[in-house]
Amino acid sequence: MACIFHIVGKKDTGKTSVIENILREVKKDNFKVAVVKHSHHKLDLAGKDTHRYRNCGSDLILFQEGEEESVLFMPTVFSLTLITLLPVDIILIEGFSNVDIGKKYVINSVNEIEAVSKQLINDIKRECQKxxxxxxxxxxxxxxxxxxxxxxxxxxxxxxxxxxxxxxx
Incomplete structure (x- = not known):
């Protein structure tokens, strides 16, 4: 099972910067890492194809942009239930502050980015393995x-x- 670390905090406190710091460091050790991000912004916009497919009853929608980026819409599956299936060593979760999953770290301001990043990196190096x-x-x-x-x-x-x-x- 992958090591799961959960970074929470209010908007613009540095959650994404912490995750960027962690990614840069742990990728040096060739860890496979997934990032799960919670957003209040809608990807599946009304009137767009993916939304239309969902409304007509599609159970899964795989959307690919160009040759690289893909998004999987699974209307009946809560995304956090998929975490245990991810083929990675480490999972970093940003947001989902109301969910209790993994080891949770709270960041309150951008002044804490370095300290929280260092703590997480130390914990990852101590607790995680390929x-x-x-x-x-x-x-x-x-x-x-x-x-x-x-x-x-x-x-x-x-x-x-x-x-x-x-x-x-």
Missing amino acids: TIRALRLDGVKVEVTSDNALLLTLYNLMKVLGVKNVSSD
Whole structure:
């Protein structure tokens, strides 16, 4: 399971800057990191295609901008339930102040950015490690790491569902 760190604070107190500092530091150690961001701004705007698909009953909408950026709209799934499936070593959550998930850090002003960043980086270095698990696939033991996103997602899903053994006919 990934290490989860939760950064909360009022608007313009430096939450994003703290996460940027953490990302720059932990990526030096080749950690795979996900950032989960809560926003009050609407991405799925009324009248736009994604909103129209949702209103017609689509259960999932995958939106891709150009060749790189993708957004997955899952109208019936609360995003925090997906966190346990993310194929990463570390998850940084910004916002969701009313949710209790991961180790929570509160930032009250931009004057605290450096101190909160250092505390988080120290905690990450002390508490987190690269994900290494094992699965037996077709009778062969396979190492599962965060470098293989699909396999780690499968491992995480099996763990969440309590699946110990899978076979096909």
